[in-house]
Amino acid sequence: MPKIEIESEYCKSCLFCVEACPKKVIGTTSAVNSKGYQYAVAINPDACVGCAICATVCPDAAIEVYK
Amino acid sequence: MEKIYSRPIGLKKSINGYCPGCLHSAAGKLIMSVLEEFDLLERCTQVDGVGCSANNHTSMDVDSIGSPHGRPCAVASAVKRISPETVVYTYQGDGDLASIGLAETMMAANRGDNITVFFINNANYGMTGGQMAPTTLMDMKTSTTPYGRHAQEHGYPMHMCEVLNALTAPSYIARVTCIDAANVRKARAAVKEAFQHQLDGKGFSFVEFVSNCPTNWGLSPIESLKFIKEKMLPEYPLGEFRNR
Structure with missing residues (x-):
């Protein structure tokens, strides 16, 4: 099953991935990283199809995709 | 599975120095992935200018x-x-x-030096607080044009x-952007083509990234992408201007 891994320390909460994901897999929670950013998390991982659009648009290269 | x-190995394993949503990071990521x-990665030299573009030493591990300010093309030629x-x-804003x-850029291009130039156009001077740049759009408010840029006073x-593209020597000129996945893939293809021109010894290659500055534009990262799409792209049309 496809899945994404988000490195929370690289994330700056720009939310490009949240906007870009066609399956609405990604969102944010109240959790913050050491810089204080509300990092993106896969809140709905079962819907992931492994299209890698989130990783493509992530400017900080925080997302890795497995398929 | x-x-x-995956994250390009040329990027350092730490958070970089750019603001959230800044497309400088995206351009750096593409360059590292193509290298x-x-x-x-072991036989390239990057020449940094001054400004936000110089922040990329916080992320690029080459x-x-x-x-000196403005002279990366001259240093790269050397x-x-x-x-x-x-x-x-070179990686310049x-x-x-x-x-x-401008003089060093034009002269390196006119000599057809076999170098690649990446130009990040975000329509202001990001690092020093959002002053007007030569690329600022008409009527765009910046900290030095608080009533907007007007042709009579500030030019176009x-x-x-x-x-x-008016010069004879350059071999590859393209303008790209990283606002969505399709454009990121096109931008990566342009970066790849630019390096291929250098490897083939064809001469000066130039890629302009139409970029954003959420902090100084006063917009959220997502809003800044919309601004690029609606305001920047009509002024700066994307595409390959020359490939030979």
């Missing part, structure tokens, strides 16, 4: 030279002439390339791709 998208694909087997590229360093936006 196979990894189909990794060509296996050039040999780099910090040049490096390429001394060491022709080194792949040399609009204040660096289009303003203070400068289109570097079109200006360089």
Whole structure:
């Protein structure tokens, strides 16, 4: 099953991935990283199809995709 | 399970120095991923200008030279002439390339030096607080044009791709952006083509990234992408201007 891994320390909460994901897999929670950013998390991982659009648009290269 | 998208190994394993949503990071990521694909990380030299573009030493793990403000093209020409087997590229912003360093950029392009130039156009001077740049759009408010940019007082936006396209020597000129996945893939193809021109010894290659500055534009990262789409792209049309 496809899945994404988000490195929370690289994330700056720009939310490009949240906007870009066609399956609405990604969102944010109240959790913050050491810089204080509300990092993106896969809140709905079962819907992931492994299209890698989130990783493509992530400017900080925080997302890795497995398929 | 196979990894189909991974972080380029040329990027340092730490958070970089750019603001959230800044497309400088995206441009750096693409350059590193192409260098990794060509296996050039060990034999490339990056020449940084001054401004936000110089922040990329916080993320890019390659040999780099910090040049005087505006002079990366001159320094890169020197490096390429001394060491022709080194792949040399400059990474510059609009204040660096289009303003203070215009002469060096034009001269390197006119000589057809075998270097690659990456130009990040975000329509203001990001690092110093959002002052007007030569590339600022008409009627755009910046900290030095609080009533907007007016032609009579400040002139018109400068289109570097079109200006360089008037010269004979450059071999590759393209304008790209990283606002969505489709455009990121096109941008990566343009970066790859630019490095291929240098490896083939064809001469000066130039890629302009139409970029954003959420902090100084006063917009959220998502809003800044909409601003690029609605305001920047009509002024700076994307595409390949020259490929030979």
